Amino acid sequence: MALEIKDILKKNKLSVTGSREKILSLFLNHEGALSHGDIEKKAGEKFDRVTVYRTLQTFLEKGIIHAIPTADNSIRYALCKDDCTEGHHHDHHIHFLCMHCHNTYCLDDIVTPEIKLPDGYVADQIDVLVEGVCKNCKASVTK
Amino acid sequence: MALEIKDILKKNKLSVTGSREKILSLFLNHEGALSHGDIEKKAGEKFDRVTVYRTLQTFLEKGIIHAIPTADNSIRYALCKDDCTEGHHHDHHIHFLCMHCHNTYCLDDIVTPEIKLPDGYVADQIDVLVEGVCKNCKASVTK
DNA sequence: TACAAAAAGGCAACATTGTTGCAAAATGTG
DNA sequence: CACATTTTGCAACAATGTTGCCTTTTTGTA
Ligand SMILES: [Mn+2]
Ligand SMILES: [Mn+2]
Ligand SMILES: [Zn+2]
Ligand SMILES: [Zn+2]
Numbered sequence: 001m002a003l004e005i006k007d008i009l010k011k012n013k014l015s016v017t018g019s020r021e022k023i024l025s026l027f028l029n030h031e032g033a034l035s036h037g038d039i040e041k042k043a044g045e046k047f048d049r050v051t052v053y054r055t056l057q058t059f060l061e062k063g064i065i066h067a068i069p070t071a072d073n074s075i076r077y078a079l080c081k082d083d084c085t086e087g088h089h090h091d092h093h094i095h096f097l098c099m100h101c102h103n104t105y106c107l108d109d110i111v112t113p114e115i116k117l118p119d120g121y122v123a124d125q126i127d128v129l130v131e132g133v134c135k136n137c138k139a140s141v142t143k
Numbered sequence: 144m145a146l147e148i149k150d151i152l153k154k155n156k157l158s159v160t161g162s163r164e165k166i167l168s169l170f171l172n173h174e175g176a177l178s179h180g181d182i183e184k185k186a187g188e189k190f191d192r193v194t195v196y197r198t199l200q201t202f203l204e205k206g207i208i209h210a211i212p213t214a215d216n217s218i219r220y221a222l223c224k225d226d227c228t229e230g231h232h233h234d235h236h237i238h239f240l241c242m243h244c245h246n247t248y249c250l251d252d253i254v255t256p257e258i259k260l261p262d263g264y265v266a267d268q269i270d271v272l273v274e275g276v277c278k279n280c281k282a283s284v285t286k
Numbered sequence: 287t288a289c290a291a292a293a294a295g296g297c298a299a300c301a302t303t304g305t306t307g308c309a310a311a312a313t314g315t316g
Numbered sequence: 317c318a319c320a321t322t323t324t325g326c327a328a329c330a331a332t333g334t335t336g337c338c339t340t341t342t343t344g345t346a
Contacts, residue, residue, distance in 0.1 A: 015313050017323065036303085048325050053304070055323095069272060071212035073333090096264060107264075113256040115271065120278030121239060121250075128258065129212060129270040135263030158293060158342050179332085191296050196333070198294095216304090293342070303332070313322070 004028070012062040019047045023055050024064070033068050033076035033095075033104035068095050068104055069127055076104045095127070098134035105134060147171070155205040162190045166198050167207070176211050176219035176238075176247035211238050211247055212270055219247045238270070241277035248277060 005024050009016050026034060026042050034042075039052055056077060059065045068076040080091060092112050096105045112126045148167050152159050169177060169185050177185075182195055199220060202208045211219040223234060235255050239248045255269045 015322065017312075019324075049303085050305085050326085051324060067214045069212040069214035071210045071218060071270070073216055073218055075214060075216055094258060096260070099267065107261060110258065110260065113258065115237060115253065115256070115273055117239070117253065117273065117275075118250065118278065120281050121273075122276045122281055123273045124242065124275040125273070127214070127270075127272040127274070129272070130258055130260065130264075130266050130268070131270070132260075132267040133265045135261065138263050138265060160294065160342075162295075192332090193297085193334080194295055201294095287346100289344105289346080291343090291345105293340105295338105295340070297336105297338090299335085301332100301334070303330100305330070306328085307326105309324105309326090311322105311324070313320105315319090315321100316317100 008064065012064060014058065014062065019043075019051045019055055020058075022046065023052065023059070027065065027077075027079045031103075031105070033078040033106070035074045035076050037074070066091050068106075069129065070097065070104070071129075078104070078106050081106070081108055092126075095129050096134060097129060097131045098137055099131060100133050100137035103134065151207065155207060157201065157205065162186075162194045162198055163201075165189065166195065167202075170208065170220075170222045174246075174248070176221040176249070178217050178219050180217070209234050211249075212272065213240065213247070214272075221247070221249050224249070224251055235269075238272050239277060240272060240274045241280055242274060243276050243280035246277065 005021050005028065006016050008024060009020055014020060022043055023039060026039060036052060036056060039056070040049060043052065056065070060067060060077070063080055065077045066080050068078060070076060091106075093106055093108045094110045094112055096107050097103075098105070112128050115123065115126060117123055148164050148171065149159050151167060152163055157163060165186055166182060169182060179195060179199060182199070183192060186195065199208070203210060203220070206223055208220045209223050211221060213219060234249075236249055236251045237253045237255055239250050240246075241248070255271050258266065258269060260266055
């Protein structure tokens with residue numbers, strides 16, 4: 001596992017540093033997306049806030065993670081599964097926000113649908129956000 | 144027009160005040176969504192920042208406006224066209240973010256598609272964000 | 287219209303979040 | 317190990333969002 005992390009960094013031509021390894025491991029060991037705040041808390045007092053910002057920025061640019069829009073001013077980030085490269089993502093899955101556990105999940109098997117736009121509009125990227133109750137919470141809340 | 148604004152406020156059991164009239168008129172006279180920052184700038188030095196926050200919050204709760212998620216940590220707001228009520232919105236349209244003019248449009252005629260979720264997931268609301276080039280920009284950028 | 291109660295606004299103080307420049311430390315390469 | 321390059325931590329700052337409290341405005345009613 002520790003090896004896998006270093007490999008991901010090297011594959012992306014990034015030097016292997018403590019903060020990058022730590023933050024990447026957080027993503028690898030957490031189902032669901034993480035916000036900047038989540039990472040800051042989970043990484044503990046080990047790293048500076050600025051380092052977290054810069055690391056996320058770097059991971060984004062390299063296509064290691066992708067940003068997930070939300071309506072509450074708190075971007076979430078998640079690992080890219082496909083072969084995303086610098087500046088070009090191939091994430092055509094939808095995102096699910098659980099209102100109960102507040103986790104954000106990448107539903108990698110659900111492909112974003114085609115959208116027929118009005119004349120003149122050209123689509124470049126489509127994000128689908130579904131809000132509801134996730135599988136786990138549904139099971140635990142069963143009446 | 145000035146009458147229409149007062150009517151909207153009264154219909155929602157809100158007292159008619161200068162800031163509410165002003166902010167509501169900004170929405171009525173602007174195609175596309177507005178962020179908190181946009182409103183602060185457009186409203187000029189006339190109102191306190193806190194008043195803008197509180198007014199948007201009130202409009203949201205009353206279902207006068209709805210929030211549009213983005214991937215850049217800046218919520219946009221737009222008028223609700225349908226009969227949205229306190230706590231319950233009926234916005235099933237998609238949102239278009241123009242990468243050129245940076246406007247956000249409600250495409251009221253495009254209905255959000257059905258999404259088939261994995262077993263166990265229950266959807267409550269679906270947001271579709273399309274990023275690309277809008278009608279106006281497409282026309283002006285034609286080569 | 288005058289009045290009292292209720293609601294909203296302005297202000298100040300504060301908290302949180304994000305950005306920048308720079309010097310110190312760590313990393314990769316030979 | 318030495319050196320050039322990259323990354324980090326820190327400090328200072330900017331931007332954004334929140335709260336409490338007092339004043340002003342609005343509203344319903346007499
Ligand atoms: Mn995802
Ligand atoms: Mn809309
Ligand atoms: Zn859940
Ligand atoms: Zn445009």
